[in-house]
Amino acid sequence: MKEILELPGFLAPSGTLGADVSYLLAVVFTVLFLVAWRFAKKAEGTKHHKLILVSTISMVVYFCAYYYARQLGVLSFEGKEGFGGPKEVYDNVFIPTLTTHLVLVTLGLIMAFYMLIEGFRASEKVNGEFVLKAGELKVGAKSFKIVMFTILGLWSVNQIFLTTVRHASIGVNVAWGLIFGTIALVVSLEKLVEKILPDGARRHRILGRGTMIIYGLLLITSTATYLMLYVIYPAK
Numbered sequence: 001m002k003e004i005l006e007l008p009g010f011l012a013p014s015g016t017l018g019a020d021v022s023y024l025l026a027v028v029f030t031v032l033f034l035v036a037w038r039f040a041k042k043a044e045g046t047k048h049h050k051l052i053l054v055s056t057i058s059m060v061v062y063f064c065a066y067y068y069a070r071q072l073g074v075l076s077f078e079g080k081e082g083f084g085g086p087k088e089v090y091d092n093v094f095i096p097t098l099t100t101h102l103v104l105v106t107l108g109l110i111m112a113f114y115m116l117i118e119g120f121r122a123s124e125k126v127n128g129e130f131v132l133k134a135g136e137l138k139v140g141a142k143s144f145k146i147v148m149f150t151i152l153g154l155w156s157v158n159q160i161f162l163t164t165v166r167h168a169s170i171g172v173n174v175a176w177g178l179i180f181g182t183i184a185l186v187v188s189l190e191k192l193v194e195k196i197l198p199d200g201a202r203r204h205r206i207l208g209r210g211t212m213i214i215y216g217l218l219l220i221t222s223t224a225t226y227l228m229l230y231v232i233y234p235a236k
């Protein structure tokens, strides 16, 4: 797989197949999200919901497959090996851009899951069209406990599988711990978000716009990283 990803690309003379496909898909997913935003702005709730659903699922599948194939961290490693520009540009421009990009990727993924669930909770179907319902949107104490215990249960089952079947390394255990910990943290943060933005519809619009801005910034940082690595400062 690694060999295929390292074949010459088709976008820039120094690009690799992996980098080009990854960049093109990043553009496609961002454009899909921005089109979904336009649907929401035009009050076409159902089209907005369908496009968001399809793009989020395909983005997550691509993201997992791509990072599994290249292994996490390879991107920054490749940056060091593949960056042919001056050291000042590497330290002051490339690394800050790449770091911002990776932070935005993490935030974007978390917000995609959060907004999907919030979207269903905050809307209802009226004459076949999804519309946001105004009014307070809260997780009841009982549902909150059920969700938290479900997360704990899934983590425990996964731990048993990791230790008995996969004999996974400590790193893999920590990675899964972080994933489940982040989910539990986001669910707990919902309690705080409910206090700040009690109205579900307003919460969806405000956090939704924030999420869309993250996707826009993701496109800018991935374009900048791609240009620096493969067009402006390719490795000599």
Ligand code: HEM
Residues within 6 Å of the ligand: 037, 040, 041, 042, 043, 044, 045, 046, 048, 049, 052, 053, 056, 111, 112, 113, 115, 116, 117, 118, 119, 120, 123, 130, 131, 132, 204, 205, 207, 208, 209, 210, 211, 212
């Ligand atoms: C990643 C997930 C999502 C994001 C980022 C998102 C973002 C947004 C944004 C930014 C708006 C307000 C548009 C504006 O006025 O600027 C909006 C409105 C809306 N969203 Fe979402 N959304 C997401 C998922 C969902 C889902 C899953 C549903 C339904 C199940 C949904 C239903 C709606 C509805 C009905 C509106 C109101 C449209 C109107 O004004 O009539 N959204 N969304």
